[in-house]
Amino acid sequence: MSPCLRFTVIKVTISGASGFVGRNIGKFLEDGGYEIIALSRAKWPKFGRHVITRNLAGKGLERAVVGSSAFLHFIGTGRQTAEEDYESVNVALTRAAISLCKRSGIRKVIYFSGLGADRRSTLGYFISKFRAEQEIISSGLDYTIFRPSYIMGGGDPLSKVLLQQAARGSVTIPGSGRYRLQPIHVLDAARIVSAAIHEKKFSRKIVDLVGPRTVTYAKLVGDLVGRSKIRHADFEKAYHEALVSAKPPFGVDDLSILVGDYLGDHRRLARMSKIEFTGYDDMLKACRLA
DSSP: OOTTOOOOOOEEEEESTTSHHHHHHHHHHHHTTOEEEEEESSSOOSSSEEEEOSSSOOTTHHHHHTTOSEEEEOOOOSSOOSSOOHIIIIIHHHHHHHHHHHHHTOOEEEEEOOTTOOTTOOSHHHHHHHHHHHHHHTTSSEEEEEEESOEESTTOHHHHHHHHHHHTTOEEEETTOOOEEOOEEHHHHHHHHHHHHHOGGGTTEEEEEOOSOOEEHHHHHHHHHOGGGEEEEOHHHHHHHHHHOSSOSSOHHHHHHHHTTOOOOHHHHHHHHOOOOOOHHHHHHHHHTO
């Protein structure tokens, strides 16, 4: 290489860097040569330069993220509590992320919404995700909004719960289990995010982030933990447990999302990304090895 040529390191900022998606994508990007600014509440991500922030505000935060080519906004919640609801997390923190980008000169936002987010939705979770999308679209910033199905891999929330239930004896499937998913491996998601940071074809796009295999929930659970571990529960009873239990296996919105049978356009994602996706069996193997 000529001494006149210098390698330019791309700097990106990740919010929600301690979560499953944030830490896996952050580590993948760092291993690929990116400089990472990892924003999280308290836990220390094992990559990048870590900055603690609860609300994407605070003295010196702009200095930490300035020079970033993109802001990867992975903060979100799928359950509401008295302390944190969809408005305060999914919508308000997206506004805060946009404000931080504008103050710091970051021109690109990559956001993980949800497969099912739509203006016509009546589900609180998807309404908040759709509203967050609209905040980004109307911000004037460049953006790529991904709408994931279930992102899986070692230690992902869904397989973690299922494997824990199986270790205790059985896994409960609410209702028939015939509702469908399009799981995608977290490292495939990371490769696609890496492309979206700098490839113009992802600019100002909303893209379904879904894997190549469509499976029923019952099949996914059986393939992951073994069919002998499965027991079916009446959906009404599962819904009641979600309402009254302190720590139910599924929240009310979790159940609604599952039975919603939301499917996305994998072919479009494959055309845009041009990656070789992780096979279904290899993805499940990664989940079991966590």
